[in-house]
Amino acid sequence: TQTVSQSDAHVTVFEGDSVELRCNYSYGGSIYLSWYIQHHGRGLQFLLKYYSGNPVVQGVNGFKAEFSKSDSSFHLRKASVHWSDSAVYFCAVSANYNVLYFGSGTKLTVEP
Amino acid sequence: DPKIIQKPKYLVAVTGSEKILICEQYLGHNAMYWYRQSAKKPLEFMFSYSYQKLMDNQTASSRFQPQSSKKNHLDLQITALKPDDSATYFCASSQDLAGGSDYTFGSGTRLLVI
Numbered sequence: 001t002q003t004v005s006q007s008d009a010h011v012t013v014f015e016g017d018s019v020e021l022r023c024n025y026s027y028g029g030s031i032y033l034s035w036y037i038q039h040h041g042r043g044l045q046f047l048l049k050y051y052s053g054n055p056v057v058q059g060v061n062g063f064k065a066e067f068s069k070s071d072s073s074f075h076l077r078k079a080s081v082h083w084s085d086s087a088v089y090f091c092a093v094s095a096n097y098n099v100l101y102f103g104s105g106t107k108l109t110v111e112p
Numbered sequence: 113d114p115k116i117i118q119k120p121k122y123l124v125a126v127t128g129s130e131k132i133l134i135c136e137q138y139l140g141h142n143a144m145y146w147y148r149q150s151a152k153k154p155l156e157f158m159f160s161y162s163y164q165k166l167m168d169n170q171t172a173s174s175r176f177q178p179q180s181s182k183k184n185h186l187d188l189q190i191t192a193l194k195p196d197d198s199a200t201y202f203c204a205s206s207q208d209l210a211g212g213s214d215y216t217f218g219s220g221t222r223l224l225v226i
Binding site: 030031032036041042043044045046049051090094095096097098099100101102103104105 | 116143145147154155156160167168170204208209210211212213214215216217218219220
């Protein structure tokens with residue numbers, strides 16, 4: 001059974017700040033870890049994913065995430081956020097048959 | 113142009129009625145999925161199809177029936193609607209069911225059951 005935990009329901013930062021959105025997971029085998037973004041009223045858009053190799057993966061729009069086996073984490077980071085980054089971010093794990101299991105999401109608000 | 117079209121965007125239904133949610137993808141993908149997002153639960157997987165065949169069903173209720181008339185279509189029929197069915201239903205697709213195959217999501221159908 002795969003579970004995903006996103007401990008922060010809401011994160012608020014100022015434009016230009018760095019941000020870290022946290023994701024912890026539990027799994028029973030080989031998995032893919034991914035992040036998706038959902039702007040208000042829209043569908044989800046893929047940001048990045050990890051399976052193996054370099055634990056730091058680069059995504060679109062300056063986002064990156066780091067896998068840690070010891071911490072069972074896959075936190076998402078961005079060095080300098082823009083107001084357009086305001087959205088809900090979902091962490092997900094997938095394994096058998098490419099089914100995605102999502103966390104509850106973190107709403108990121110970027111203030112001017 | 114949207115690569116996955118979901119219709120309608122908004123839907124209001126009466127308790128006990130039946131509705132069909134439409135999904136078409138123009139990405140040439142072989143796998144399609146339905147997910148549900150409600151206020152009470154995070155995004156949850158419902159069904160997956162590959163080459164028009166049901167591969168996985170994690171929906172407890174038989175009131176939810178996916179229908180695939182064409183390779184790039186995966187509609188969702190919901191019968192005997194209940195207020196608890198109120199949610200946004202997202203259709204998605206990927207090249208195949210191989211682990212890590214990237215998803216593309218539609219913009220969703222927001223269903224309200226009164």
